Amino acid sequence: MHQLARRLSGALAIWTVVAASGSAALAADVPTTPPFIEALPMPPSWSFRFVPYGWLIGMDGTQTVRGRSVKVDASFIDIVEKSDTLVALMGTVEARRGPFALYGDVVWTKIGVEGGNVRSRSPAPGVTGTFGTSLALDIEMAIVEIGAAYEVARSGALAFDILGGARYWYQEADVSFDIAGAVDIGDLQLAGARAFARSGSVDWLDPVIGARMRYAVAPGHELFLRGDIGGFGVGSDFSWQAVGGYGFEFATYQGITFAGVVGYRALSVDYAQGEGRRRYEFDMLQHGPILGISARF
Template identity: 45%
Template sequence: MEWGRSGWVSTVFLLTSFQAVQSGDVHAADASSTAPQAISGDWTFSFTTYGWTPWISGDLTVKGRSFDVDVTARQVLEALDWSGVPAWFSYAEARNGRIALFNDIAYAQLSGSGDFAKTGPLGILTLSGNVSAEYEQAIVEFGAAYEIWSGTIPGMGTAEYDVLAGGRYWHQDATVSANFDLSGLPPLPGGGGRVFARSGSVDWVDPFIGARLRQQLAPGQSLTVRGDIGGFDVGSEFSWHAVATYAFQLCATDRYTIDGYLGYKALSVDYSEGSGADRYEFDAVQHGPVMGATVRF
């Protein structure tokens, strides 16, 4: 699925170019702009738990059979499989001066089924059946960030600009089964029903590069905008990721602070392997609101 690919590639690199030019202007106009701090001996840590309720749209091929995917956020919530751990989302970051190491985990297990019936134009034949699906997805991101600029933007507050690089591990396991029955005809030997099932499991790792802007809006309030691109035919053919979050301080002590945050996250990937009856393909965009809490210490 090609939707949005060139646009998001352009967005990431335009963001990089704009911020680089802007930082040069600010250095010339504002004496409070500073070079990135040197590496210190102190590490700071943050841990975030969050929820992500995405819309999912695209194409899925399992064992050579293709399906259109068009799932709303409400359907995702209703399809969470509570027989085990239905979902887990977390983000952790360790920072020392200009360098940061980060990890993001997104896991969800979904299941659902539905019945259908359709009568032919003459009202004689009726096709009915049931379709069920189970889907498990785990995305584990690991990477590093390097702060290339920090300073004060007039009228906007302090800001830091990072470049990013890392990898994103994907695991997907999908099972689709269907039972069809055609009524209105005399019984056939062996019965008139038809059943098929398709299942497949894949794993791959995508490298990625990107950029991140951290903007302090006011005391206890900040905005973070991040974008990255990856895949490059190493794992998937291509992937892109974009997220923007607004954080606000809930409480602070001498040892830690707790922030709440709201935002929006989008993740797209185009992955395929195999051919014919062994083909697996996942070409989809997942996007939706995020909400969570962060502990910093």
């Protein structure tokens, strides 16, 4: 009996040692903490920005309607003081996801320029007669830009984009003048002692390429500079644009960040079609300050 008890005690001791060794080995196989799993980066989401703005346009160049040309040299102040027609609707929108962005810009304006800021020039070949001393230009114009931009470089607060797209132009222009001397009025409209050369609808489409630089001066404050060229004989002979400005955030409401935008925009185009009495030409630099409010969400 005592011998059986001793055998059972020995077996129990051996089993205890084996069990303890097995538990230690199992504990060594199972990590005490879960392995680190690196989270995959979330793809960037789309952000949107809408900027209604005003462009205080001045004009410097030549307008030709039905072969009759006038030289225009008028600042925005001149246009405001001497024009009874000044209507405008302007805005830009941009959708961005990471380095890629889509943009659009619309300018619609109706401007009248009169007095000493409009001067007669020589008519086109095949058109005879002279203008009177009193001249006026009324022009309705729409400019629509669409395109895409891609951020190709970034260094700290400085980012550099390239862009490409198209710029569509639509115009209707009227040149009016007092009848003086011998004037060929066969293709003009008369109203009293005043003659009108009316263009009707004129439109064209220019391809555009350019670049843009953005610099974050401070959180919520950004300087921007954009330049582009276009036309290349596809629509106009040539066009160029330069825009520079400063944006500053001033409020956030329900997830929408509002910012003020101030800057300067210059847009030049040289477009012509037809000859003689059918000649239409718009060789003009439009330039002036821009003021707007940006909403980003």
